[in-house]
Amino acid sequence: MDVVIASGPLILRGLLITVEVSVAVLLLGTLIGLAGGLSLLYGAWPLRLIARVYVDSMRGIPQLVLIFAIFYGFPALGLQVSAIVAGILALSVFCGAHVSEVIRGGVGSIPCGQMDAAQGIGLKFVQRLRYVIFPQALGRILPAWVNTAVEVVKASSLVSLVSVVDLMMSIQQIVGRTREALLFYAVAALLYFGINYTISAIGVRLEKRYAHT
Amino acid sequence: MMYQFNWRPVFDSFDLLLKGLLLGIGIAVLALAIGSLLGLVAAFGRSSGPRPIRLLVGGYVEGVRNIPLLLIIYFVYFGLPLIGIRVLDNLWSFVFALAIYSGAYLTEIFRAGIEAVSKGHVEAGKAIGLNRWQRIRFVMIPLMFRIVLPSLGNTFISLFKDTSLASAIAVPELTYGAIRINVNTWRVIEVYLVVGLLYLATCYAIAGGLRLLERRFAMGR
Numbered sequence: 001m002d003v004v005i006a007s008g009p010l011i012l013r014g015l016l017i018t019v020e021v022s023v024a025v026l027l028l029g030t031l032i033g034l035a036g037g038l039s040l041l042y043g044a045w046p047l048r049l050i051a052r053v054y055v056d057s058m059r060g061i062p063q064l065v066l067i068f069a070i071f072y073g074f075p076a077l078g079l080q081v082s083a084i085v086a087g088i089l090a091l092s093v094f095c096g097a098h099v100s101e102v103i104r105g106g107v108g109s110i111p112c113g114q115m116d117a118a119q120g121i122g123l124k125f126v127q128r129l130r131y132v133i134f135p136q137a138l139g140r141i142l143p144a145w146v147n148t149a150v151e152v153v154k155a156s157s158l159v160s161l162v163s164v165v166d167l168m169m170s171i172q173q174i175v176g177r178t179r180e181a182l183l184f185y186a187v188a189a190l191l192y193f194g195i196n197y198t199i200s201a202i203g204v205r206l207e208k209r210y211a212h213t
Numbered sequence: 214m215m216y217q218f219n220w221r222p223v224f225d226s227f228d229l230l231l232k233g234l235l236l237g238i239g240i241a242v243l244a245l246a247i248g249s250l251l252g253l254v255a256a257f258g259r260s261s262g263p264r265p266i267r268l269l270v271g272g273y274v275e276g277v278r279n280i281p282l283l284l285i286i287y288f289v290y291f292g293l294p295l296i297g298i299r300v301l302d303n304l305w306s307f308v309f310a311l312a313i314y315s316g317a318y319l320t321e322i323f324r325a326g327i328e329a330v331s332k333g334h335v336e337a338g339k340a341i342g343l344n345r346w347q348r349i350r351f352v353m354i355p356l357m358f359r360i361v362l363p364s365l366g367n368t369f370i371s372l373f374k375d376t377s378l379a380s381a382i383a384v385p386e387l388t389y390g391a392i393r394i395n396v397n398t399w400r401v402i403e404v405y406l407v408v409g410l411l412y413l414a415t416c417y418a419i420a421g422g423l424r425l426l427e428r429r430f431a432m433g434r
Contacts, residue, residue: 077402172287185288
């Protein structure tokens, strides 16, 4: 028990970094996804093509390869990025592709009569999305978005491979020092599980709240 | 600053990448096979086992799906030897970690498949005098496999992408090849472009192959 208490601050710092990375990736990824999804749905064909190529290629490349490519590749191009920024960028690009598809699926499932009707009463494009389409699509977007959030928290552990001291890395360091593998891997598992289970639970509540369709 | 492209070092070690790619596919196939076995047993346990088994399987599925794969890999590779289990080298540690991970997802896929097999088929099996085991073996499993084939294919593609994590414990697959070429030659952009394209092309090739398989075997909706 003493070792756990002694390692507490290090684990806590790691946990904080994991949470920071996940939140940053989700924010950035959702923004990218919003742009990507709307481009897929309503963009002119060159934009739609770019979005399609982006989304489909992100599906076929492992997150780890993206992280390495940005972490080692950006400095080679003369752009200095820290390990944590490289990790956040790479995972956001990945997350953005997933959210694009989530948005496309959710918004695309709203009958086009809704859009036509909104146009008919004179709403502008942004207003149509804001007041007519999104409120209806939210119930369909949220469950999938919550799944993406869980995947992002899990994927955030990959930044430890470019030496960011997140939860995974701090646990590795502690196991290396104390040799208490079982104990600390269990602690890590519980913490990751705790975060993701909470996200899923919030997701279920939100789903119930918005499920009026 | 302009980056000077030089593709030669990458193509000189192309066999390293190719071998890595094949190893990755091999690992994914093995993990899918072991994971499917695990998932199949767990799925039947969850859908028709006694309460303690159902709870156990539920814990396994929810537990594994909510923790990172990397943690499972570290546990198998670094953790097991520290508690006295030294039988697996890095390659097999990874295969088992990936199998345990995929098993949780496959359990859910198979469970949904089992539930989707129509009652009529199972009752027909009963009517022609098959016993419980025969009904599972000759009616449920063949029908279920045809239902879950598309999800199985998607799982295989994710598993292939997840094999990139094996580079964390120095299994010489494709990503590890990229790291090595990068360290030896510093052709960063070239090597990651080539490796990214290799992953992409392989994923789409697998997806195309699966689509053919589905057209042949899958149940029409």
